[in-house]
Structure formats: structure tokens, C-alpha cells
Amino acid sequence: MSRPATGGxxxxxxxxxxxxxxxxxxTSVVVFAATQALPSDPAMAILGGDATPESLxxxxxxxGLDRPLWQRYLDWLGGVLTGDLxxxxxxxxxxxxxxxxxxxxxLALLLLALSVAVAxxxxxxxxxxxxxxxxxxxxxxxTAVSLQAVPGFVVAVALIVLLATTVWPVLPAAxxxxxxxxxxxxxxxxxxxxxxxxxxxxxxxxxxxxxxxVEALESDYATAARLRGVPERRVIWRHALPNGxxxxxxxxxxxxxxxxxxxxxxxxxxxxxxxxxxxxxAVGARDIPVIQAAALLIAGGVVVVNLLADLVTVLxxxxxxxxxx
Amino acid sequence: xTLLPRDRQVRAGALLTVLVVLVAVLGPVAAPYAAxxxxxxxxxxxxxxxxxxxxYLGADVLSRVLLGGRSLVLTTVCAAVLALLAGATIGMLxxxxxxxxxxxxxxxxDVLLAFPHLVLVLLAVSMLGRSRPLVVATVAVTLLxxxxxxxxxxxxxxxxxxxxxxxxxxxxxxxxxxxxxxxPNVTTPLxxxxxxxxxxxxxxxxxxxxxxxxxxxxxxDWGLMVNENHGGLRIQPWAVLVPVxxxxxxxxxxxxxxxxxxxxxxxxxxxx
Numbered sequence: 001m002s003r004p005a006t007g008g009x010x011x012x013x014x015x016x017x018x019x020x021x022x023x024x025x026x027t028s029v030v031v032f033a034a035t036q037a038l039p040s041d042p043a044m045a046i047l048g049g050d051a052t053p054e055s056l057x058x059x060x061x062x063x064g065l066d067r068p069l070w071q072r073y074l075d076w077l078g079g080v081l082t083g084d085l086x087x088x089x090x091x092x093x094x095x096x097x098x099x100x101x102x103x104x105x106x107l108a109l110l111l112l113a114l115s116v117a118v119a120x121x122x123x124x125x126x127x128x129x130x131x132x133x134x135x136x137x138x139x140x141x142x143t144a145v146s147l148q149a150v151p152g153f154v155v156a157v158a159l160i161v162l163l164a165t166t167v168w169p170v171l172p173a174a175x176x177x178x179x180x181x182x183x184x185x186x187x188x189x190x191x192x193x194x195x196x197x198x199x200x201x202x203x204x205x206x207x208x209x210x211x212x213x214v215e216a217l218e219s220d221y222a223t224a225a226r227l228r229g230v231p232e233r234r235v236i237w238r239h240a241l242p243n244g245x246x247x248x249x250x251x252x253x254x255x256x257x258x259x260x261x262x263x264x265x266x267x268x269x270x271x272x273x274x275x276x277x278x279x280x281x282a283v284g285a286r287d288i289p290v291i292q293a294a295a296l297l298i299a300g301g302v303v304v305v306n307l308l309a310d311l312v313t314v315l316x317x318x319x320x321x322x323x324x325x
Numbered sequence: 326x327t328l329l330p331r332d333r334q335v336r337a338g339a340l341l342t343v344l345v346v347l348v349a350v351l352g353p354v355a356a357p358y359a360a361x362x363x364x365x366x367x368x369x370x371x372x373x374x375x376x377x378x379x380x381y382l383g384a385d386v387l388s389r390v391l392l393g394g395r396s397l398v399l400t401t402v403c404a405a406v407l408a409l410l411a412g413a414t415i416g417m418l419x420x421x422x423x424x425x426x427x428x429x430x431x432x433x434x435d436v437l438l439a440f441p442h443l444v445l446v447l448l449a450v451s452m453l454g455r456s457r458p459l460v461v462a463t464v465a466v467t468l469l470x471x472x473x474x475x476x477x478x479x480x481x482x483x484x485x486x487x488x489x490x491x492x493x494x495x496x497x498x499x500x501x502x503x504x505x506x507x508x509p510n511v512t513t514p515l516x517x518x519x520x521x522x523x524x525x526x527x528x529x530x531x532x533x534x535x536x537x538x539x540x541x542x543x544x545x546d547w548g549l550m551v552n553e554n555h556g557g558l559r560i561q562p563w564a565v566l567v568p569v570x571x572x573x574x575x576x577x578x579x580x581x582x583x584x585x586x587x588x589x590x591x592x593x594x595x596x597x
Contacts, residue, residue, distance in 0.1 A: 026436040034448040149580030151528035153535045154573045157551060157558075157565060165559045173558070261441025265532050269555075279444065280536060283451035295448055299439045306439075 013311070020307040027299040028080070032073050034295075035288050062089070063288070080296065086289035090282070095293045099278060101179060103297070106274035108183035110263060112190055113197035118252060120202050125209025125248075126241070132214050141210065144203035152262040156196045156269035163192060175272040193263075193270045200262050201255060208251040213244035246316050253309030257302045334585035341578030345571060349394025356391040360384070361543035368554075368561040377563045381554050386564045393545035394571060400457060400530050401575075404464035405522040411465065412472025413515055419473070420480035421503060430477070434470035442467040442529055450538050460539065464529050468522050475518055479511040486510075513590055520583020524576050531572045547572050 043051075043059040064072050079086060085095035128140040147155075164173035175189040183190055216222060217240045225235050264276030271277070275294055282290035357374075358364055362384060365372070369379035377386035419430040437445070442464075449463040483489060484507065492502045533539040534548025542549060547568035554564035 022432075023436055023439060026432075027439050030436065030440070031448070034452060145580070145584055146577055149524050149528075149576045150573050151531050151576060153532055153548075153551065154569050154576075157555075157569045158573075160558065161562060161566065166562060257438065257441045261443040264441070264443055264447075265535065268536060279447070283447050283538070286451065291448070291451070295440070295444055298441060298444055302439045302441070 023303045024300050031295045085293040088290050090285045090287040095289050102275050102278050113194040117198045117201040121205035125206045128210045129213035144206050148203040152200045152265045153269050155199045175270045193266050193272050196266045209248050212247040213240050216240040216243035253306050256305040260298050332585050332589050338582030345575040349398040352391030356388040358385045358388040360392050360545040368557040378561050380564045389545040390567050393547045396540050396546050401527040403461045405526040407465040408468035409519045412469045413476045416473040416476025417480045420477045434473050437470045483507050483510045517587040524580040527576045
């Protein structure tokens with residue numbers, strides 16, 4: 001195998017970033033199109049039938065409905081690129097200020113849930129892989145399969161009943177975060193929502209880790225290492241685990257979207273003041289600027305995370321690092 | 326066919342699914358009261374004649390449970406089947422046509438994949454309304470990218486097989502190759518994928534109802550019941566627990582069935 005020039009890798013990187021950029025742009029088109037797809041007069045739809053003609057006219061002006069669609073899109077896009085997300089139709093506050101604190105809250109929740117889920121998935125996945133076929137493996141795997149199917153809000157309700165209201169009430173059922181205080185300083189509000197996300201996220205990751213570690217343990221190079229007399233412990237730590245990590249990184253990234261969608265439901269279920277909760281409330285109030293900003297942030301975030309995961313995968317996999325496909 | 330009942334996982338999944346579907350489909354016949362009939366105190370505890378108590382308005386919980394499953398089961402199945410048909414068609418055609426069309430389809434799928442399913446459905450339903458066909462269509466669209474990608478890669482795999490190559494060299498018409506050679510060979514994995522989609526579709530539709538954007542009150546719906554009675558969890562847990570349990574069992578049953586069938590198919594292919 002001849003190693004191609006490093007230019008191959010650079011070009012691959014550039015292409016991948018460009019692809020990600022076009023995807024982010026396309027999500028902005030989808031978001032804008034979706035929020036402009038109101039069947040009738042948007043102002044009427046937002047304010048309802050009993051609105052006065054003056055307020056309707058004012059809202060139409062606010063929404064820029066007197067200008068053509070493409071111009072409104074470009075204005076909005078220009079605003080987004082310069083950090084101006086517009087004003088909330090509901091409260092009149094600047095969307096960036098409205099969402100800023102909530103983004104931080106959501107990130108705190110996601111980071112907490114993700115780190116616990118990844119650690120759990122690695123530990124349990126490895127545990128199951130090393131005992132593959134045995135009782136412990138079957139219990140872990142079938143529990144994961146079952147939990148994977150259960151919708152997030154069902155888990156949330158179950159945890160509320162178990163740990164907040166009925167069976168053993170030790171935690172708050174609603175996460176009424178003190179604004180201005182770091183979410184991590186009020187950890188008891190984070191436990192239940194984070195736990196819900198962990199229950200939703202871990203099973204899939206765990207199964208990915210398990211199957212890739214099993215594959216590595218049964219691979220030719222692991223057998224060869226054993227035949228050379230390499231101790232099993234070393235086979236596991238040097239060969240199986242690193243190879244099990246690569247798909248885990250990809251799986252983590254692939255589930256970011258699932259996690260973000262799941263966090264929306266979880267934030268609503270626990271009244272957690274995050275981005276998903278804000279999007280849900282904005283959808284209820286037809287607060288278009290907030291809907292646009294929140295949806296774009298979520299979708300853009302997913303694209304960026306997937307991009308990063310691809311880069312990490314390439315760096316972790318020697319075979320891919322050379323730029324060959 | 327003889328394989329079907331033998332696998333324990335398949336049997337358990339099928340049993341669970343059939344039970345929940347029976348409650349959903351036959352429930353409306355057995356419901357003692359109408360969905361919007363107020364027959365007791367708000368959040369009233371279980372009493373004779375109302376074994377599950379009353380909900381936040383005073384409607385009979387048992388009646389609403391029996392009435393509230395049909396919409397979930399129906400929309401779930403419709404959305405998943407629609408996604409399968411559309412996704413398989415687009416994916417197969419993309420792989421078959423190749424070149425620009427193929428890359429355009431892939432790119433669109435990638436863009437759609439960037440949106441968490443729920444966000445996309447929420448965007449569509451909030452703007453266009455919550456009519457049943459619209460919910461089915463938007464849920465199907467969110468499930469489309471995965472199906473398209475799967476159908477495309479399966480088709481590409483089959484197209485590399487010798488028998489397709491042979492059919493092509495023999496000058497068979499394209500349509501014949503597509504329907505006679507390729508379609509039968511991608512059907513099984515796509516049907517297994519349908520099982521997974523049913524689980525996602527059930528979760529999505531139940532979540533939409535839970536958020537309050539699904540079936541509109543006063544009609545009964547399991548997800549909506551959780552939304553409505555969430556506040557009374559401390560006083561009247563049954564109005565939340567029973568619908569939540571049924572949603573969980575439905576998703577669980579369908580998923581177990583799908584996983585079991587997938588495993589059976591894989592085993593059969595291995596034995597071949």
C-alpha cells in the first residue's frame with residue numbers, strides 16, 4: 001500500500017467541511033420555508049380572527065410581508081449571520097437574549113447526560129462483550145433492546161412517579177432553575193431530566209460498543225495476537241477496546257439528533273428552561289422568529305457535531321487517515 | 326413460514342403487539358362512556374363503575390383509555406408504511422439512475438437527517454395544522470431519509486450481483502430487471518426496517534400528542550391523556566400511568582417483534 005501525499009487528506013477535509021457548510025445552509029432554507037408555509041395570511045393566523053385591522057397591519061409590517069419572499073429570506077439570513085435573530089413576536093424581547101441562557105441550560109443538560117451515557121455504554125458494552133453469549137450478556141443486551149423502544153416522555157413520566165411524586169419522592173418533579181445561577185450549581189434539578197436522557201441514549205450506544213468490541217475480539221488480528229502468546233488482558237486493552245471506540249464515536253454523533261429531539265420532550269416534561277422547551281412554547285404561540293432561531297440552532301448543531309465526529313473518526317482510524325476510500 | 330412461531334422473542338413481541346392493538350381496535354366498542362362525557366369529580370379516585378377513576382375534567386379514565394388507542398395505532402402504521410413505500414421507491418430509483426440524481430437524493434437525505442424527527446414534525450404541524458393526514462405525511466417524511474439510504478445501498482449491492490449483470494447483458498428491459506431481479510432481493514431487509522420504523526413512528530406520534538400537537542381534545546388519545554392529566558399525578562396517577570404503560574407496551578411489542586424477525590432473517594440467510 002502506497003501512502004498518498006498528505007494533500008489527499010487535506011482535500012478530503014476541505015470537501016467534508018464544504019459539504020457540512022452547504023448542509024447548514026440547506027437547513028436554513030428548510031427552516032425558513034417551513035415557517036413561511038402558513039396556508040393563509042400569516043398575520044391573521046398568528047393573531048387570530050378577532051384581531052383589529054391596525055394590529056394586523058403592524059404585524060404584517062413587522063414580518064415584512066410587504067416584501068417578496070426571497071428578499072425576506074436574505075434579510076433573515078443576513079441577520080442570522082451577523083448575530084441578529086430578530087425580536088420575539090410574543091414578548092418583544094431580542095431572540096438572542098431570550099435563547100442565550102436557555103442554550104446554556106440545554107448544553108449543561110446534554111453534556112451531563114451524554115458523558116454519563118457514554119461512560120455507562122462503554123462499561124456495560126465492554127462487560128457484555130467479554131461475557132458474550134453468557135447470562136450477563138443476555139440480560140444486559142435484552143434490557144437495552146427493550147429500553148431502546150420506549151419513548152422519552154414515557155421514561156420521564158416513569159421516573160417522575162418513581163423518584164418525584166409517588167414511590168420514593170426525593171427529587172423535584174419540575175426543574176425550575178434559578179435564572180442567573182449556573183445549572184451545575186443546582187444539580188438536583190438536573191438529575192431527573194439527565195437521567196431520562198441517559199436511559200434513552202445508553203441502550204443504542206451500548207449495543208454499538210458491544211458489537212464492535214465482539215467483532216474486534218473475534219477478528220483475525222486478535223486471534224493472531226493470542227497465538228503469539230499475548231496475554232488476553234493486553235489483547236482486550238490494546239486491540240479490542242481502541243477498535244470498539246471508533247464506532248462508538250460515530251454512534252454518539254449520529255444520536256445527537258435523537259438526543260436533541262429527545263431533550264425537547266424531556267425539557268417539556270420537566271418544565272426545564274432549555275432550547276427545546278423554548279421551541280415548543282414558540283410553536284404553541286406561533287412565535288416565528290423564535291421558532292426559526294431555535295430550529296436552525298438545533299439542526300445546525302447536529303450538522304456540526306456530525307462533521308466533528310467524521311473528523312475524529314478519520315483521526316482515530318489509521319486506514320482512513322491516508323485519504324483512501 | 327414455519328420459522329415464525331418458533332423464536333421466543335418473535336412470539337413475545339407478537340403477543341404484546343396483538344394485545345395492545347386489540348385494546349386499541351376493540352376498545353371503542355367496550356367503552357362505557359363517550360370520550361367527552363363528564364361523569365364524576367375532577368381527578369376523582371377509582372370508584373365502583375370507574376375502576377381507573379376520573380380525569381382532570383371528570384371523564385371516565387377507563388373509557389378514554391379504551392377510546393384513545395385507535396388513533397395512535399392507525400397513524401403509526403400509516404406513517405411507517407407510507408415512509409417505506411416512498412423511501413424504497415426513491416432509494417431504488419436513485420441507485421438505479423446513479424450520477425447526479427443519486428447524489429442529489431443523498432444530499433437531500435443528509436439535510437433532512439440534520440433535523441431531529443420531532444423538530445421537523447413540530448415545524449410542519451405548527452404551521453400547517455394538526456390534521457391527521459398531515460401528521461401521517463410529516464412523520465413519513467422524517468422517516469424517509471433513513472429508508473432512502475437503506476434502499477439505495479441495498480439496491481447498489483444487488484446491482485453488483487452477477488444475475489443482474491447477466492440480465493442486463495441479455496438485454497432485458499430495465500423495468501423488468503428492476504421489478505423481477507432487484508425488488509425481490511431488497512424486500513426482506515426493507516420489511517425488517519419497517520419494524521424499526523413502526524417503533525419510531527409510534528414514539529413520534531405519541532410524543533406529538535403528549536406535547537399537545539396531536540389529536541385535539543376532547544377526543545381521547547393516550548399521549549394526549551398524559552399531557553392533560555400530568556398535573557394531577559400526585560392525586561390521580563391512573564389517568565397518566567395506564568395510557569403511558571399502553572404506549573410503552575405498544576412500542577416495546579413492535580420493537581421486540583422487529584428485532585426478533587430481523588434476527589430470524591439473518592439466521593436464515595446464514596444457514597443458506
